[in-house]
Amino acid sequence: MSNISSLYNPIRYTGLSSGMDIDSIVKNLMQVERLPLQKLTRQKTSLIWQREDYRSMNTALTSFRKAAEGLRFGSSFETKQVVSSNPNAVDVTGSSGASEGFNTIKVLNLATSASLTGKALAADTKTDAVVSTGGDITIKGPKGTSTTISITSGSSSIDSIIKDINAQTTVTGVKANYDTNTKRLFLTTDVTGAKSEITVTDNSNAFKSIFNMDSLTSNGVNAKFEFNDAVGVNALESETNNFTLNGLTINLKSPTTEPVSVTVSKSNEVAFDKIKEFVNQYNTIVDQFYSVTSTKQDRSYQPLLEEEKSQMTDKQIEQWETKARQGSLYNDSTLKGALDDFRVAFREPLEGSTFKFLSDIGIKVMSDPRQNGKLEIDEEKLKKALTTNPDAVKDLFTKPSSTVGDTPENKKQRLSELGFAERLYESINNQINKINKRIGMGSVESIDDSILGKDLKRINDRVADLQRRLTDIENRHYKKFTMMEQALQKLNNQGSWLSSQLSSL
Known part of the structure; x- marks a missing residue:
């Protein structure tokens, strides 16, 4: 293993016999040899900058394309203005399909969800204390699936019961919440309308007793309103307070005593x-x-090498590179x-x-x-x-x-x-594709089949070859100086031997 290692890391004699600074001499010799590598490194940086600048142009083209796309379709020219006389009660927006004209909406009642509320428990009630009664309850909500919750005397607590109910919310659509301030339980559903329901089956009366419930069933109601259009007055219902009607998106916010006027115009x-x-x-x-x-490119500003950056502040580097990357396109x-x-x-x-x-x-x-x-x-x-x-x-x-x-x-x-929007949309796409063929779709340093991707590969290959050649040249320089040091050491040894022989005569 030591022989193999020495091939790549040969033993170097660095001036012990000659007194010369061999490392500095070799470093100076290699500076000239490294000039082609430095030139390639700068070319690579310039190529990456050019890729980045092309990408910025593509970003601008994408914004232009988005603006052109917004005018390609008739809906952009068919929008409607909708004005509600009482937006606090009835908020309305319109699509291009909304009929122009005058309408009125009278809100009789809003859609509500099913809910059950218990009466206040004792002021000193603790939610983590175990309950003294038990039994199974079945909860059915608007999702139509029933689930059974077990209440165990001496083990279950208000906290655990609520946790068990909420663990089944995705199945039942019923959510439980206990207000520690009012000491009351609330069961609510996540939907509104007549199909919203809560039914609690409590044969043991445990649930009813624990939470002081008067009723165990509840149903939501549909929103009811009168819509007056060109045809006449229509008595309508909706399961939600937000719905679409005749191209209008309507949000009912509160009941009204008088009709709310809705004007639709182009x-x-x-x-x-x-x-x-x-x-x-x-x-x-x-x-x-x-x-x-x-x-134009200012040739006096070239991309910086790492050793050059090490001698500069961050601000100086930023200012230099701002000038150096100008003119890439x-x-x-x-x-x-x-x-x-x-x-x-x-x-x-x-x-x-x-x-x-x-x-x-x-x-x-x-x-x-x-x-x-x-x-x-x-x-x-x-x-x-x-x-x-x-x-x-x-x-x-x-x-x-x-x-x-x-x-x-x-x-x-x-x-x-x-x-014109269609023309420009097609033309912009063509230009974006041309740039993508030139720079590729990956990162700015990716090697791909694009023109700049292939150029970057050629530079990387040449850099790798040059680095190998420079390593060989550096090793040859050290080998020559090592041979010189060994020869000098041998001469010194011979001189020492000769001196010792002469002194013994």
Whole structure:
């Protein structure tokens, strides 16, 4: 084993005979040899930074895609505004399917759950004290399954009985709670309505006696209300206080003596806000992509090596690396191509629609060339279009295409048929996929089939080869100096022998 070990860790003579600092000499010799490795290490860091920057661009594209997706469907342009005259009693929201018009709701009573409440026990009652009576009880709740709880005289306590009941809540739907302040037991169910029930069968009267119960059965009630729409007054019931009716989501909060009016009208606010978000996200993409593709790399700032970082403060490292990683995507063809594709999608007119361009509804390219083609909105023009011709605005964004195929002619025809949100959604997906093919889907240091993943593998392989070669070179240097030290030691020994011989004459 010692022979094998010496192959990798050869014995080194470090200046005992020569008086030379062999370690320092070898270290200086290796500095030049390590330059190619240092260059590769910096290249690897630059590659990882570039991967991170691409990923940031993909994150921005994902936000833009989300904004485009919000305008792909007609529901964004069909939202309704619902106003309740008394939201404290009747709270109402509406979906796109809610009929426009005037309705009233009169709440006769709310839906309640079944509940049983015992009378107050003695003030000195202790919940951990054992009970003096016993017997089996059967509890049935709204879930329809009965369960048996055993009460044992001299062993069970109020705490243990409540614990046993609650252990079966998932089966029965009945929950027990003892209020130590009022000294009362409460049995409740987790659902409301007439189907909510609690039945306690207590043949021994143990449960009734322990908890001072007058009744062992209870039923919930349905909510009852009168709904007046275009058809007339309808007497209705609901098992819950929250339900959907005619596209309206209704939350009954309290009974009313007078009908509560509910007005449903078309609302353009959601569509308006989503269009603004769509434009804002596009402008964010323009700013970010132009910034990274127009920022040149400062060659005087290279990625730091670990030995360089060890001589710097954290703040200095942060400032240096901020400058060093700038320009990683300078003049990048993928990002510049993405902006070109987006401009084409915005520029082509929409066939077969009242509105053919975004400018028809107040969205146009900024005239200032320093804005790099960002969009601006004439809000009054957009609001007017949404009010006077909402269906045409909807088509402008959501219109589908029936054209398929990858020929240039088919692609051009499909583009002219698609609404602008559909166009941009497809284009954004294409750009995200292009970037993913370049950087991969894993971590920034993962080795995969992406372009940068393969580049990283090549660098890692070269680093490994260089490290092996550097180890060999370093060992050769030490071997030469070791041979020199051994030779000097031999000469010193011979000199000592000769001196001793001469002194003996």
